[in-house]
Amino acid sequence: DFAKIDHHRQLRTGFPEVIWSQGKTPEQIIQIMNAMRSQGTPLIMTTRLESDIAEIVSLGVPDLRYYPLAKIGAIGKIEQKYQGKISILTAGTADLPVAQEAAITAELCGFEVERLWDVGVAGIHRLLNHRHIIDNADVLIVVAGMEGALPSVVAGMAPCPVIAVPTSIGYGTSFGGVAPLLTMLNSCATGMGVVNIDNGFGAAMLAGQILRL
Amino acid sequence: DFAKIDHHRQLRTGFPEVIWSQGKTPEQIIQIMNAMRSQGTPLIMTTRLESDIAEIVSLGVPDLRYYPLAKIGAIGKIEQKYQGKISILTAGTADLPVAQEAAITAELCGFEVERLWDVGVAGIHRLLNHRHIIDNADVLIVVAGMEGALPSVVAGMAPCPVIAVPTSIGYGTSFGGVAPLLTMLNSCATGMGVVNIDNGFGAAMLAGQILRL
Amino acid sequence: DFAKIDHHRQLRTGFPEVIWSQGKTPEQIIQIMNAMRSQGTPLIMTTRLESDIAEIVSLGVPDLRYYPLAKIGAIGKIEQKYQGKISILTAGTADLPVAQEAAITAELCGFEVERLWDVGVAGIHRLLNHRHIIDNADVLIVVAGMEGALPSVVAGMAPCPVIAVPTSIGYGTSFGGVAPLLTMLNSCATGMGVVNIDNGFGAAMLAGQILRL
Amino acid sequence: DFAKIDHHRQLRTGFPEVIWSQGKTPEQIIQIMNAMRSQGTPLIMTTRLESDIAEIVSLGVPDLRYYPLAKIGAIGKIEQKYQGKISILTAGTADLPVAQEAAITAELCGFEVERLWDVGVAGIHRLLNHRHIIDNADVLIVVAGMEGALPSVVAGMAPCPVIAVPTSIGYGTSFGGVAPLLTMLNSCATGMGVVNIDNGFGAAMLAGQILRL
Amino acid sequence: DFAKIDHHRQLRTGFPEVIWSQGKTPEQIIQIMNAMRSQGTPLIMTTRLESDIAEIVSLGVPDLRYYPLAKIGAIGKIEQKYQGKISILTAGTADLPVAQEAAITAELCGFEVERLWDVGVAGIHRLLNHRHIIDNADVLIVVAGMEGALPSVVAGMAPCPVIAVPTSIGYGTSFGGVAPLLTMLNSCATGMGVVNIDNGFGAAMLAGQILRL
Amino acid sequence: DFAKIDHHRQLRTGFPEVIWSQGKTPEQIIQIMNAMRSQGTPLIMTTRLESDIAEIVSLGVPDLRYYPLAKIGAIGKIEQKYQGKISILTAGTADLPVAQEAAITAELCGFEVERLWDVGVAGIHRLLNHRHIIDNADVLIVVAGMEGALPSVVAGMAPCPVIAVPTSIGYGTSFGGVAPLLTMLNSCATGMGVVNIDNGFGAAMLAGQILRL
Amino acid sequence: DFAKIDHHRQLRTGFPEVIWSQGKTPEQIIQIMNAMRSQGTPLIMTTRLESDIAEIVSLGVPDLRYYPLAKIGAIGKIEQKYQGKISILTAGTADLPVAQEAAITAELCGFEVERLWDVGVAGIHRLLNHRHIIDNADVLIVVAGMEGALPSVVAGMAPCPVIAVPTSIGYGTSFGGVAPLLTMLNSCATGMGVVNIDNGFGAAMLAGQILRL
Amino acid sequence: DFAKIDHHRQLRTGFPEVIWSQGKTPEQIIQIMNAMRSQGTPLIMTTRLESDIAEIVSLGVPDLRYYPLAKIGAIGKIEQKYQGKISILTAGTADLPVAQEAAITAELCGFEVERLWDVGVAGIHRLLNHRHIIDNADVLIVVAGMEGALPSVVAGMAPCPVIAVPTSIGYGTSFGGVAPLLTMLNSCATGMGVVNIDNGFGAAMLAGQILRL
């Protein structure tokens, strides 16, 4: 009663509802997962699941797989295979957790994922050395904290849509990710859409919608 | 010398560079347009062109077409035809200038456009009455000011990517479009990417990249 | 001496003063509760009472009832029965603590409460399926975090006043509830009043004033 | 086609849709008014109508009544009479335009209005001298700019709901009305709901919903 | 060497330098205190001293007196007696720590202090019942969190300077004290000066300067 | 009726009510001035009076004196003479209008004023060359825009209260005076109170209250 | 008397005081210029001088040279020649006014200037094509609006200090230059210092100090 | 693979890449350090390394030197000696950690460092007593929290570039260092560049670039 699971979402939008763990008790998560399972949902997935909560949830959901870097818990997988791949880039090493949230989400939803980490603009040759990845991409997710300049440079080179993900990595005037968010919203390069700070999950879902077309 | 036109952009990204009129003199705009014309650029387009500036530019660019609501000036058109269409929705009548900037940009770039105006959430039946437009969309651009709630509702129903465009329409705590921008970035519906406030042009370019796939 | 209890408030405004626990020591809370009891206050209630503080307060106030989800402590109840009921909706499961603060407050003050949880706009059919609740409401409290779009949709359908409560549920650009607050203040639907972020208590008090008319 | 008028709104919510003039051309306003008239809407009303636009609209809508201080244009009136009255207070003289927007809206919708201007807290005796107005109110609209403290004091005395309206009157750190808005949202008095900065219209509509109960 | 104590400050400004504990190690505090003692400073005082740090400092400064509510540590006292008294008011019980920081500072500097707690505007009669305190004040310090309206009401009644101190008491849109700060800066009452959020110490020092005249 | 003049204010607080011109019509200003005159108010003063409005007001108030730099209009003067003087400093030449608003207000209220312009911290010797002014001050008003550092330096040297007035002079990150306001609120020098941005009037009123003691 | 010209500044810091025109009357500017001339100041320069004010100033200062794009007025020039040059880059054509303020300031102060306009990151090859300019620079001023990513890329390549200048060019979430300012402050490239939004003058003065070493 | 170390950075910009510890696991830091060592990088340095992480890193990097106040870990040192020295000033004792981050970075990079602590503007004579340090500086780093006024005063006296570093030391409206940041960006003194809040490392790198010229 505390949750009205949206069992039709996969029919309407192509992907099932995903459980956002923040603000839920382990008991609530277990009950929602089991309710979805009994409806035959192929992929039951929860995001932002801290490892200590994951352990408690596992007691009620023994087949739960847990991805610690991405903080995702999952049962099942979408078996359908889509054309094209999702290429995910990060500016720095510290952006990995967000990038992995995107990558695991995409893989669980049935997409092929290509990863390229730590190619931020302070050493632009690192990106130029991997130009073929951009040239051959179908859809790009570009994850960056601090000044968040990487998506602009990539979108200026890419022949495909770019999804920009600001991260909360930084300090001082990064304001928990506001600095890279503004950078991305004000990009003078085109073909870019922005998602919320640290929202790797949302970036993967948008990329998935694009490739499903 | 004051401008280094990016003549390769169409090759790299599929669409030619577009001239942003703000902060440029009419003389600069004329010179850039003529330089692009002499390179054979098929579509030469300038955005945010106020009508009084457009008149001066017309003196140096006699075949300039001017779209007053969208504040776009253009020469030529991209003749290639793409599969699929771009469906554009607005929450209110006052959001039309931004929506038209998206629509004209898309049409000039060779895309088919479908328009649905004034279906904001204060009378949700207006949207539900046009459900078939959402169900059959290939890519959606949803334009909204004030509280900007329309893209969330649409993305919860749509089987395709949604591009959300906040507008500066509103007053008081709308803060020139910050309120709808935050609404869109925090959406609990998935499959949505956000562009800058009033950036109808950017929304069309992202939609174009998606349909070019 | 550290507190001047407002013993006339019930006379003036219909409801007794309520103790806000934050920033008070357990000893102060106990003393205030006992002072109010000795004045014959029918309902002595304290909000935002953490469970560990509640335990200490219980030592000095043995008949204290504690509501853990709502973080309310109470002695007594207002016996008067009012006409009409207060209908409380939430957008998500994570908004429950705020909604329960409103619900318990309302019930302790003598009102009938109707609850409808997790009917956010990402799956709008969930709300439409419960349309009769809106159609038959006397006063509505609508609680939502993240983008906070639910009150707008509800106010566009409701024949009665809507009290909108933004919650701090969300992350990144939700800015601790600022995003849904702005959504609610900028609503293009009418008949809505807004209270502070997470202020379920205040929403109930306003609903109570409305039904007392 | 540029507007989907919500002809059912009066049925659903008790009051017809109202036209927001900002961002609309005079021609659009005329067309919408005439379309509503042909549907038999009893009160056709437009807010935030500047006097120069009102003159142009009058050419196409000869029976338009214009209220310059409130910036409202109207045809017709709701004839139904409701029980109770709406009492409107301002802190200063400069808050009058917002207070009048509320007062005229309420009167056009069929409500009796009581006005009390310039009783701000810098001279608290002015308010105390009119205590009977507060004691006998059914619903109060309290309009204040600058520090916006008046609603708190009133809500602490009133036996009925208080609707607080912050205004953009002030300078420096008033930030166009943000200062009084925050004051009102953080009030330690209860029974208060807040609307957007300068939103006299919205305050009247909420007061109307409350009295319709 | 890590500190250049300002031994002349008492000569220049009437009061000795005071040690701000935040960001200093206990060892640094001990060394500064002992250096000041060896210069014969009559009052050696440190603010924002957490109780655990105070205990360590006591090991090196055995005659340290610690005031836990005010978080002040002190050696000695200014013996000079000034004319007039400093009257300190709070809006709520939760504002006590800040008010006590002001009160203890003032008393250590040689001033007489009068205290009036919990007379906030939600029950304005509590203030009016103590009107004689305002009427007979020499200088007033008014401490308030949440909406911070008390100083405006007091300054409208007082025949003397009012020092307004916003506190971080509140939640949601109080933004750690920004809401009451803005209230105080935008006051339409005159004769008021504002200090930083939670800065009881600074308020006392300003009051002291005023009474020293 | 649109204004409830606070005729007792001089009795309560020592100074009569002053008319804030912003948001008032010339007719309203004339009526209020004449009403105050008929009550025998010795000084009738209005601030923020633009020169074009002043001319219209003069038609109804022929003996109005207008001070264009300070934007003050006045009739009469407070004849009482107070002990001590008010010393007013500015950081730059561009801060003069605000400083003059303070100076004229103070002189009209009966105080002696000493002026020292353009002694900002970028050339600190300019201030040090006038050290005697600080050393002999009774109360100081220090006006500064841009980074607003002057009050901190002055308060570190002064044997009396310092009233800090931030101005909106600056550009970019000065944010209309927010930068100097924050500088002043965070001063590590003591004995300072802050007023609203550009509020020369309020600074003078506070200085007046201090000298009246 | 309204201005205390800092005649020693050139001695102390190497460059004379410069007159900031904003907030000064033409008469004040004329008087300050003439006072500086009578002291033998070699370069008398004023910034942010609008063309209509410049014309009035010319009446009192007939040998004033006016640079309209840079909005600088000047008499004389610093004849000393310094080693090294100042290289100035812009991201777009619209950033020219700010870049020219820097360039003209630098040239008037005796420095050689190299200009490279419109090499923003949306077409990164434009920058890479001019790599030799970066490789051979002594000090770089990089001017950018919108997302302001250019300085990060340049600082990652440059063997010398980079001065980053955010401009107010942009719209929506650029917030008048805040977006590029944050980008520059959060840069993960090193060797960069930032100045105020649109402060081309300040960038040139810092570059000058660096080359004077 | 999670890190693409920029081994050419020293060649391009004069200094090797530095490892930012935040958001990295100890294992990642160890691997990056060892990879850099195997490339022969002369100085391998990591910033913002908490002491507990440093201990774990030491297990894999036994010759790691740890500087606890500066939170820097390092192997090796740049042996080249540069002309000139870097003079570092702080306003208060609490700014030491940031100043030490700058000092240690500079020394590890081969520069001579001069330190002057606790000379903030509240006791300006402390700075004036050390005037020779400013007069003889080659490049100055000025570190200040709270109101951050020190760099303005220093830049008005100094014959060399000033690098201003705002710190997060303060409370209330210091907003984690935003107040001193704004002070520094709006300085009316010239020859100053600003870095991110608490970015002592970045200040040293900029100073290094300046002295390398």
Ligand SMILES: Nc1ncnc2c1ncn2[C@@H]1O[C@H](COP(=O)(O)O)[C@@H](O)[C@H]1O
């Ligand atoms: N990491 C995430 N970020 C944003 N939205 C999410 C995330 N994970 C799940 N959601 C969405 O949040 C909604 C569930 O909210 P709730 O009802 O509170 O579980 C679903 O519509 C999901 O699509």
Ligand SMILES: Nc1ncnc2c1ncn2[C@@H]1O[C@H](COP(=O)(O)O)[C@@H](O)[C@H]1O
């Ligand atoms: N002054 C106003 N403030 C806020 N909302 C308004 C105002 N006037 C009309 N509205 C609402 O704005 C909506 C109309 O928006 P639009 O479709 O752009 O005309 C209607 O739902 C009205 O209820």
Ligand SMILES: Nc1ncnc2c1ncn2[C@@H]1O[C@H](COP(=O)(O)O)[C@@H](O)[C@H]1O
């Ligand atoms: N465009 C500018 N931006 C920032 N500061 C400036 C500018 N032009 C001049 N200044 C400085 O502003 C100060 C002059 O301020 P004022 O006394 O008001 O003329 C001088 O110290 C100049 O160095």
Ligand SMILES: Nc1ncnc2c1ncn2[C@@H]1O[C@H](COP(=O)(O)O)[C@@H](O)[C@H]1O
């Ligand atoms: N304390 C610091 N503040 C800002 N940037 C830093 C700091 N320490 C290292 N860096 C830079 O951060 C980048 C490394 O980021 P990452 O790839 O995440 O290790 C390098 O370009 C360094 O120059």
Ligand SMILES: [Mg+2]
């Ligand atoms: Mg890296």
Ligand SMILES: [Mg+2]
């Ligand atoms: Mg509409």
Ligand SMILES: [Mg+2]
């Ligand atoms: Mg849910």
Ligand SMILES: [Mg+2]
């Ligand atoms: Mg008044």
Ligand SMILES: [Mg+2]
């Ligand atoms: Mg209380």
Ligand SMILES: [Mg+2]
């Ligand atoms: Mg000056």
Ligand SMILES: [Mg+2]
């Ligand atoms: Mg360009």
Ligand SMILES: [Mg+2]
């Ligand atoms: Mg110190």
